[in-house]
Amino acid sequence: MAFATLPRLLLAAFLWWVSASSGLGQQFTPQVAAFIKVQGPVVIALTDAKVIDGTGRPALLHQTVLLEGSRIVQVGAAKKVKVPAGAQVINCTGKTLIPGxxxxxxxxxxxxxxxxxxxxxxxxxxxxxxxxxxxxxxxxxxxxxxxxxxxxxxxxxxxxxxxxxxxxxxxxxxxxxxxxxxxxxxxxxxxxxxxxxxxxxxxxxxxxxxxxxxxxxxxxxxxxxxxxxxxxxxxxxxxxxxxxxxxxxxxxxxxxxxxxxxxxxxxxxxxxxxxxxxxxxxxxxxxxxxxxxxxxxxxxxxxxxxxxxxxxxxxxxxxxxxxxxxxxxxxxxxxxxxxxxxxxxxxxxxxxxxxxxxxxxxxxxxxxxxxxxxxxxxxxxxxxxxxxxxxxxxxxxxxxxxxxxxxxxxxxxxxxxxxGREKEIGSIEAGKQADLVLIDGDPEQNINQVRKMTIVFKKGVGFDSVKLFESMKGKVGLN
CATH class of the missing domain: 3.20.20.140 (Metal-dependent hydrolases)
Structure with missing residues (x-):
C-alpha cells in the first residue's frame, strides 16, 4: 500500500469513528450516510398513508405508522394514532406504504x-x-x-x-x-x-x-x-x-x-x-x-x-x-x-x-x-x-x-x-422490523406505480431510492 494513501485512510477512520459515536442508533460510514434520507433517534411518523400490509388483507386508507429505532411500534387509523411530540413527521397523503x-x-x-x-x-x-x-x-x-x-x-x-x-x-x-x-x-x-x-x-x-x-x-x-x-x-x-x-x-x-x-x-x-x-x-x-x-x-x-x-x-x-x-x-x-x-x-x-x-x-x-x-x-x-x-x-x-x-x-x-422469519419481517405490523417502502402513488390502482418508490426503510433507516438509482446509472457491468 502506498504511504500517500495513509492520510486519507486515517481521515476515513476518523469519520467512521464520529459516525459510530453519534448515538443515532445504527452506524454508517459517510459514504453510506449520504444516501440516508430519514433516520432517528426520534420517532418517525408516517402519516395519512394507504397501507398494503403484506398479509393479504385489504388495503387500509388514512393510516399512520410509527417507527422507533429499528421497529414498527404502532399502525392504525390516522385519527386514532397519537404522534409523539418531537417525532419526525412524513406526510404520506396520496402515497402508499408496502413492506420491504x-x-x-x-x-x-x-x-x-x-x-x-x-x-x-x-x-x-x-x-x-x-x-x-x-x-x-x-x-x-x-x-x-x-x-x-x-x-x-x-x-x-x-x-x-x-x-x-x-x-x-x-x-x-x-x-x-x-x-x-x-x-x-x-x-x-x-x-x-x-x-x-x-x-x-x-x-x-x-x-x-x-x-x-x-x-x-x-x-x-x-x-x-x-x-x-x-x-x-x-x-x-x-x-x-x-x-x-x-x-x-x-x-x-x-x-x-x-x-x-x-x-x-x-x-x-x-x-x-x-x-x-x-x-x-x-x-x-x-x-x-x-x-x-x-x-x-x-x-x-x-x-x-x-x-x-x-x-x-x-x-x-x-x-x-x-x-x-x-x-x-x-x-x-x-x-x-x-x-x-x-x-x-x-x-x-x-x-x-x-x-x-x-x-x-x-x-x-x-x-x-x-x-x-x-x-x-x-x-x-x-x-x-x-x-x-x-x-x-x-x-x-x-x-x-x-x-x-x-x-x-x-x-x-x-x-x-x-x-422462517415471518415473525420479524414481511409485513407492516407493530413489533416487526421497520422494513417498508414508501411509494408516491397507488400500486393497487396501477401496479406500475411501484416504479415511484421514494424511500426504502431498512431497520427504520430511510434510504433515498431515487438517489440510489441515479448513482448507479452507467455502472452495471463495471462492478
Whole structure:
C-alpha cells in the first residue's frame, strides 16, 4: 500500500469513528450516510398513508405508522394514532406504504460472455445498491459464483459500510460437470456434494442450490447435510424431475414450472435434456391433469415455488431492459441489449406462449394452497437487472392475474415465511422490523406505480431510492 494513501485512510477512520459515536442508533460510514434520507433517534411518523400490509388483507386508507429505532411500534387509523411530540413527521397523503420486499432468487452477478461462452461476472457494488433502491430489504442469493464475496458483502452491509439489503447467502452451485460456464462451480458425485455443503455451511451460507445436471444422489447428499443443520435446499433442476425432488424432500423449486422436466418425452433418470423438457412444457395443456397432480404433490410436500417471471419475459413489444433500467448499464451493454432486443422482435412466439402458460400454472399452484414466493434472477440474456427487476416481478404477477395485494404478499410475507422469519419481517405490523417502502402513488390502482418508490426503510433507516438509482446509472457491468 502506498504511504500517500495513509492520510486519507486515517481521515476515513476518523469519520467512521464520529459516525459510530453519534448515538443515532445504527452506524454508517459517510459514504453510506449520504444516501440516508430519514433516520432517528426520534420517532418517525408516517402519516395519512394507504397501507398494503403484506398479509393479504385489504388495503387500509388514512393510516399512520410509527417507527422507533429499528421497529414498527404502532399502525392504525390516522385519527386514532397519537404522534409523539418531537417525532419526525412524513406526510404520506396520496402515497402508499408496502413492506420491504423479500426476494428469493437474486444474484450479485450479471451476464458477461467470455470468448463466445456464456459467463457471469460479480457486481458487488452496483447490485446490492440497486436491490435496496428497488425496495428489496431482504434477498436470498439463489446461487453464488463468489460466495466468499457474497458473505463479505453481507458483513459489510451489516456493519454499515456498504448499502444493500439483508442477505441470505446461498453456497456455490451444486452442479455436475457439463456446462462450459467458466464461473460455475462443479461437484463430482454425492460425496463431493456433501463435503461442499458442510464446508459452506460452516462458512455461513444458509441455503444450497442444486443445478441442472445434479443427480438424485447428489440431492439426497445435500439434503442430508443441510437439513441436519436446519438449512434449506432449492433447485433449478433438469436431470431431476420436480416429482423426484419433492419425494426426496427438497424445500424449494426455482423458476416456477419452467425448469420442470417431468413432462419431457422419454425422460431418462438423472439425465438433463433441456430441449426435451421445454418441448414437454410447450405441448402440455394449461389445464393438464398431469400438472394438477404435480401441483398437488408439491403442496402436500410443502415445497415452495419461486416465481421468476422477469427472466422469461418475451421480447416482442416489451421493454429492452425490464423495469426501465437500460440507462443503468455501461454504454457497451446498452448497445448489446438494444441490438439483441431488436433482433428478437416478432421472433419469440414460442417463448410468449410458454410464458403465458407459466403465469397460469403459478396461479394454479397458489390457488391450490402452495407457497409461491418471488424472485427476479438478474442473469439470462442480460435484460434483468437488480432493483428494476424487483418492480417488474410485481408488475408481471399482476399481469398473470394476481391482485396487487396478492402480488405484494407473494413478494413480502411469503418470502419471509420461507426463510422462517415471518415473525420479524414481511409485513407492516407493530413489533416487526421497520422494513417498508414508501411509494408516491397507488400500486393497487396501477401496479406500475411501484416504479415511484421514494424511500426504502431498512431497520427504520430511510434510504433515498431515487438517489440510489441515479448513482448507479452507467455502472452495471463495471462492478
Amino acid at each position: 420486499l423479500v426476494m428469493l432468487h437474486e444474484h450479485l452477478y450479471y451476464t458477461m460472455p467470455v470468448a463466445g461462452y456464456f459467463n457471469i461476472a460479480q457486481m458487488p457494488y452496483s447490485f446490492p445498491r440497486l436491490y435496496l433502491a428497488g425496495g428489496a430489504t431482504t434477498i436470498r442469493t439463489a446461487g453464488s459464483i463468489e460466495p466468499q464475496t457474497d458473505l463479505a458483502i453481507q458483513r459489510l452491509i451489516g456493519e454499515g459500510k456498504l448499502i444493500g439489503p439483508d442477505m441470505d447467502v446461498t453456497a456455490p452451485y451444486m452442479e455436475e460437470p457439463a456446462l462450459d460456464i467458466p464461473a460455475l462451480n462443479t461437484i463430482h458425485g454425492p460425496e463431493e456434494a456433501a463435503a461442499a455443503t458442510t464446508f459452506w455451511a460452516n462458512k455461513g451460507c444458509h441455503s444450497f442450490k442444486m443445478y441442472m445436471h445434479a443427480t438424485r444422489a447428489d440431492l439426497a447428499a445435500v439434503l442430508r447435510e443441510a437439513h441436519a443443520r436446519q438449512l434449506k435446499v432449492t433447485g433449478h433442476l433438469c436431470a431431476i424431475t420436480y416429482r423426484e425432488a419433492a419425494e426426496l424432500g427438497i424445500d424449494n423449486l426455482e423458476h416456477g414450472f419452467m425448469a420442470s422436466s417431468d413432462f419431457a418425452p422419454g425422460k431418462v433418470a438423472d439425465v438433463a435434456d433441456y430441449p426435451a423438457a421445454r418441448q414437454g412444457l410447450l405441448q402440455l395443456p394449461v389445464a393438464s391433469p398431469a400438472m394438477k397432480s404435480l401441483i398437488s404433490l408439491l403442496v402436500a410436500k410443502k415445497v415452495a415455488l419461486t416465481s421468476t417471471l422477469p427472466v422469461f419475459e418475451p421480447y416482442t413489444n416489451r421493454e429492452v431492459v425490464l423495469g426501465g433500467g437500460l440507462e443503468a448499464l455501461i454504454p457497451q451493454l446498452q448497445e448489446r441489449e438494444t441490438t439483441t432486443w431488436q433482433q428478437n422482435q416478432q421472433k419469440d412466439t414460442a417463448s410468449a406462449r410458454l410464458f403465458k402458460k407459466e403465469m397460469a400454472w403459478e396461479k394454479q399452484f397458489y390457488a391450490a394452497g402452495g407457497l409461491l414466493v418471488a424472485g427476479t434472477d438478474p442473469t439470462g440474456a442480460g435484460r434483468t437487472i437488480a432493483g428494476y427487476s424487483n418492480w417488474r416481478e410485481l408488475e408481471l404477477l399482476v399481469e398473470a392475474g394476481f391482485t396487487a395485494v396478492e402480488a405484494i404478499k407473494i413478494s413480502t410475507l411469503n418470502g419471509a415465511k420461507y426463510l
